[in-house]
Amino acid sequence: xASYLTRRLMLMVVTLFGISIIxxxxxxxxxxxxxxxxxxxxxMVNPAEKVKIERELGLDKPIPVQYLAWIGGxxxxxxxxxxxxxxxxxxxxAPRIPVTAKLALLALIFSIALGIPLGVISAVKQNSGVDxxxxxxxxxxxxxxxxxxGLLILMAFVARFDTIPIYTEPTKSLWEELLLYSVPAAAVxxxxxxxxxxxxxxxxxxxxxxxxxxxxxxxxxxxxxxNYDHALRNALLPVVTIVxxxxxFLFGGPIVTETVFNIPGVARFLVEAIRTRxxxxxxxxxxxxxxxxxxxxxxxxxTYAALDPRIKYAG
Amino acid sequence: MPGDAPVTVSDSGxxxxxxxxxxxxxxxxxxxxxxxxxxxFFLRHPxxxxxxxxxxVFVFGALFADLITLYDPLQTNAPLSLTPPSRAHWMGADFxxxxxxxxxxxxxxxxxxxxxxSTLLGCVFGAAIGLTSGYLGGWVDLLAQRIIDIxxxxxxxxxxxxxxxxxxxxxxxxxxxxAIPLIPSVxxxxxxxxxxLRELPFVEAARAxxxxxARIAVRHVLPNTLAPVIVLATAQLGAAILTEASLSFLGLGxxxxxxxxxxxxxxxxxxxxxxxxxxxxxxxxxISLTVFGTNLLGDALRDILDPRQRS
Numbered sequence: 135x136a137s138y139l140t141r142r143l144m145l146m147v148v149t150l151f152g153i154s155i156i157x158x159x160x161x162x163x164x165x166x167x168x169x170x171x172x173x174x175x176x177x178m179v180n181p182a183e184k185v186k187i188e189r190e191l192g193l194d195k196p197i198p199v200q201y202l203a204w205i206g207g208x209x210x211x212x213x214x215x216x217x218x219x220x221x222x223x224x225x226x227x228a229p230r231i232p233v234t235a236k237l238a239l240l241a242l243i244f245s246i247a248l249g250i251p252l253g254v255i256s257a258v259k260q261n262s263g264v265d266x267x268x269x270x271x272x273x274x275x276x277x278x279x280x281x282x283x284g285l286l287i288l289m290a291f292v293a294r295f296d297t298i299p300i301y302t303e304p305t306k307s308l309w310e311e312l313l314l315y316s317v318p319a320a321a322v323x324x325x326x327x328x329x330x331x332x333x334x335x336x337x338x339x340x341x342x343x344x345x346x347x348x349x350x351x352x353x354x355x356x357x358x359x360x361n362y363d364h365a366l367r368n369a370l371l372p373v374v375t376i377v378x379x380x381x382x383f384l385f386g387g388p389i390v391t392e393t394v395f396n397i398p399g400v401a402r403f404l405v406e407a408i409r410t411r412x413x414x415x416x417x418x419x420x421x422x423x424x425x426x427x428x429x430x431x432x433x434x435x436x437t438y439a440a441l442d443p444r445i446k447y448a449g
Numbered sequence: 450m451p452g453d454a455p456v457t458v459s460d461s462g463x464x465x466x467x468x469x470x471x472x473x474x475x476x477x478x479x480x481x482x483x484x485x486x487x488x489x490f491f492l493r494h495p496x497x498x499x500x501x502x503x504x505x506v507f508v509f510g511a512l513f514a515d516l517i518t519l520y521d522p523l524q525t526n527a528p529l530s531l532t533p534p535s536r537a538h539w540m541g542a543d544f545x546x547x548x549x550x551x552x553x554x555x556x557x558x559x560x561x562x563x564x565x566x567s568t569l570l571g572c573v574f575g576a577a578i579g580l581t582s583g584y585l586g587g588w589v590d591l592l593a594q595r596i597i598d599i600x601x602x603x604x605x606x607x608x609x610x611x612x613x614x615x616x617x618x619x620x621x622x623x624x625x626x627x628a629i630p631l632i633p634s635v636x637x638x639x640x641x642x643x644x645x646l647r648e649l650p651f652v653e654a655a656r657a658x659x660x661x662x663a664r665i666a667v668r669h670v671l672p673n674t675l676a677p678v679i680v681l682a683t684a685q686l687g688a689a690i691l692t693e694a695s696l697s698f699l700g701l702g703x704x705x706x707x708x709x710x711x712x713x714x715x716x717x718x719x720x721x722x723x724x725x726x727x728x729x730x731x732x733x734x735x736i737s738l739t740v741f742g743t744n745l746l747g748d749a750l751r752d753i754l755d756p757r758q759r760s
Contacts, residue, residue, distance in 0.1 A: 145595075145598065148595060148598075149595065149598045149599055149602050150602070152595060152596075152598070152599040153599055153602055153603065156599065157611060160611055160612065160615040161611070161614075161615060163615050163616075266496075269496070269748075270496070273741060273744045273745060273748070274737075274741060276687070276740070276744055277687065277691075277737050277738075277740035277741035277744055278733075278736075278737045278740075278741075279691055279694055279695065279733065279736055279737065281695070281698065281714075282714065282729075282733035282736065282737065285714075285722055285729050285733065286729075286730075286733070288722045289722045289726055289729065289730075292722055292723050383604045386603065386604040386606075386607045389606055389607070389610065389695070389699070390606075390695045390698055390699060393699065404607070404610070405610070405699055405701075408610065408611070408614045408701070409700075416611070420603065420607065420611060423603060423604070423607055424602045424603055427602050427603065427604070428602050
């Protein structure tokens with residue numbers, strides 16, 4: 135186990151390094167840097183001034199040197215400065231993390247609460263009308279863009295209450311905040327719930343075919359006991375994986391939804407930063423999302439081993 | 450794969466036909482010929498058939514857009530700005546007075562081009578990486594696995610977004626930006642299948658008669674990995690169309706003046722929800738229905754091609 139852990143941790147570091155290199159160089163391939171954009175918008179064409187700003191931002195140095203400066207900074211907790219606001223990138227990013235975290239958590243709760251029970255019903259009533267209806271529902275969840283679903287919900291709000299629940303100013307109470315986040319969370323969570331529902335269904339069906347289920351039925355256990363005590367507990371193992379992966383992806387995924395609902399979170403900030411060529415923000419945000427995904431995946435694997443005594447990780 | 454395309458296609462075709470014949474047999478039907486097969490598919494996989502019809506309408510619309518629309522999708526017409534659906538413009542007109550119906554029909558071309566283009570590109574690269582890493586093993590495998598780890602550590606849309614921003618907005622670049630995040634899953638499926646296949650007697654037999662390793666890998670191993678890839682590719686087609694819509698919605702995908710469904714929704718959509726809901730409803734419906742079609746078809750294909758999933 136210890137050697138497995140060391141190996142996994144080393145691979146995580148390699149992966150994150152790889153991402154940092156790819157992202158950093160990708161961003162430098164982009165035609166036009168922040169200085170060009172500033173000059174375009176201001177209509178200034180003083181080349182000397184342009185060179186001066188580029189030097190201040192460190193853009194005149196070779197790209198590998200810029201990369202090392204960034205990575206070295208991260209090691210010391212210095213993420214650089216936003217080109218746009220000129221504030222430390224950390225101060226810009228940190229307050230947005232809880233916003234996205236709340237949204238992701240709400241969406242995850244929604245998707246589990248909807249996905250697992252419906253998946254179980256679908257499997258237990260396999261090939262019935264209910265099963266067909268639920269399968270169509272889950273496929274719909276995978277097909278409808280989350281941001282469009284969010285817009286439809288908004289439309290319903292407009293038609294019914296003549297108001298749009300969109301983030302315009304800081305909320306006064308936690309309750310108000312939850313209410314405001316619940317629409318985008320439901321829109322984003324619907325897709326995850328569809329994935330969870332599908333996986334729960336197929337996993338349940340697989341387990342229900344096992345010999346020990348037949349034994350349980352043969353010894354006269356009630357359908358409920360068989361379905362829930364015997365089948366569901368084992369069927370949930372792969373579901374844990376998908377819930378973990380979804381949790382990580384919900385953190386970086388609701389880019390468009392945050393944009394539509396004007397939610398000042400990490401994902402919308404990423405889009406803004408990409409548009410303004412604010413490299414320090416983009417590269418740090420992408421790294422942050424990658425770290426969340428990689429660490430959550432690792433934790434999911436460990437949980438999996440803890441939940442299923444049949445799994446032993448060898449070095 | 451390119452040079453050997455006819456062989457691989459026909460081989461996997463045989464495999465699909467075999468799987469299909471087995472499927473027919475189980476149903477107790479022995480219909481022969483294409484018509485019988487299609488009729489059977491509709492009976493036994495009604496949801497898959499519905500998906501096939503949706504996809505058929507989508508492809509038909511994309512191919513014959515000029516025959517089934519009355520207006521130029523790019524023609525602006527100020528007086529018509531934001532007119533609600535009417536007899537002449539039955540899905541209404543957008544901010545610039547362009548006919549929404551025509552734009553949606555022509556938009557199918559963009560979705561089809563991006564969907565098929567990026568799925569194919571992702572599959573070709575994924576197959577190449579998966580096959581070489583699974584077949585050769587050793588350090589090649591180790592390196593390929595790290596590349597796949599890296600590509601998988603970011604959500605599809607985040608990676609596509611950064612790629613699209615780096616490459617700049619154009620149809621070709623959008624296809625590339627979406628294809629790259631699709632590579633890992635194809636590579637993983639092909640790699641794991643290759644690992645199992647390369648130990649089988651027919652590979653040994655091919656080696657015994659003096660066939661080169663590259664030829665064995667491409668002509669004997671690869672065709673046998675294609676069934677799961679076809680299932681995966683169908684699912685990816687839907688994901689690619691959704692991702693294109695999201696990128697274009699954010700203004701980082703297909704540039705003006707192409708009518709892309711995602712950009713038709715645009716960021717002012719939240720505003721139109723109140724004033725001109727038809728601008729929001731129809732393009733979103735087009736995206737959802739098309740992706741729904743690919744998902745229905747993909748599920749039916751999985752039922753037919755993947756015996757483990759059969760109930």
